[in-house]
Amino acid sequence: MTDTDRDLLPEGLEDRLPPAAAAAAQVTRGVIDVLDAYGYDRVQPPMIEFERSLASRMAGIRARKMFRFVDPASLRTLALRSDMTPQLGRIASTGLAATARPLRLCYAGPVVTIKGDGLDPTRERLQLGGELIGNDSLAAAGEVVAVAIEALTAAGARNLTVDFTLPDLVDLLAGADGIGALPLNGDRIEAVRRELDAKDAGGLVAAGGEAYLPLLSAIGPFDAAIERLAGFDTTGALTSRIAALREIAARLAGKARLTLDPSERHGFEYQSWFGFTIYAEGLPGLLGRGGSYTINSNSAERADEPAIGFSLYPDALIDALAASEAKRDALFLPLGHNADHAARLRAIGWRTVAALGACCDAQALGCTHVLEAGEALKILP
Incomplete structure (x- = not known):
């Protein structure tokens, strides 16, 4: 490594500098405070676990997205988490197995993937979320979506859109063993799912899914799309399912713009009967995703558990808040200042910066005021 590149960060990783770090703390606090108010208890799982545990807790988890390496102590394969939801499943099935259900948990922390998503090279993201474990009913779904919207609003997001989906729609219509309302044999199901995700009518027909073509028109603003789906x-x-979506939508009336894409499966690797994605006006990409799923107990003595929850990825919101944040007032404390006066001003909300030597310059240090005679005086430009 040369002197010119030794301090470079790997592709997709970056430092969060002021004021972005402060915005990240503000967003995290806003989301977690709302979840706490609704009875979601915070947990803090480790960044690294055994790969087998992370990959086996929910169907559809892709170990190939994770950084993996051998633990020199146990000689077993470890992995950096790429999603915190499986860790919540492990906690619910082990340390909190005897806790009354429904169990409400929340979390906040970074997740890392081997490569970015699509055109976005980012490999480390902040993930915030809440999980309601032991119940995936209509009431649970309504609560989770409403709490996600309120949490994002508290964090500073505006003009939210919630897009509903039914992740297991093709499986439901194809039926077990290809005996369903719109039967498909096993090798065609995945092809039909793929073409529906791509919104490719020609590809859907070629895959043997002509009967599924009307689903491509059941997309858009919720009220019109749900009628087409019906x-x-x-x-x-x-x-x-249609009745459930209508009831959830009624609960959210006026809180967000609602849309429907019933066959969307991108990003819903382990969700079952219900899923949703959240977007905000003016921010690129999605802000969050959630839905119902099953936690594998990995134990013959304990049954698998239904659950429903959401994960938020607020990095774009953090960047937007940091860019729009006004400069904060800061009070310069000269050499020999009265410590009691400074303490009094901090107690009422002032941010202070103390001089450590004669070379310290108030304006160079970003201060807007200076302490003189016990009072905060504005520094004139």
């Missing part, structure tokens, strides 16, 4: 459901296979 019109598509001539067999009644989706009656309960």
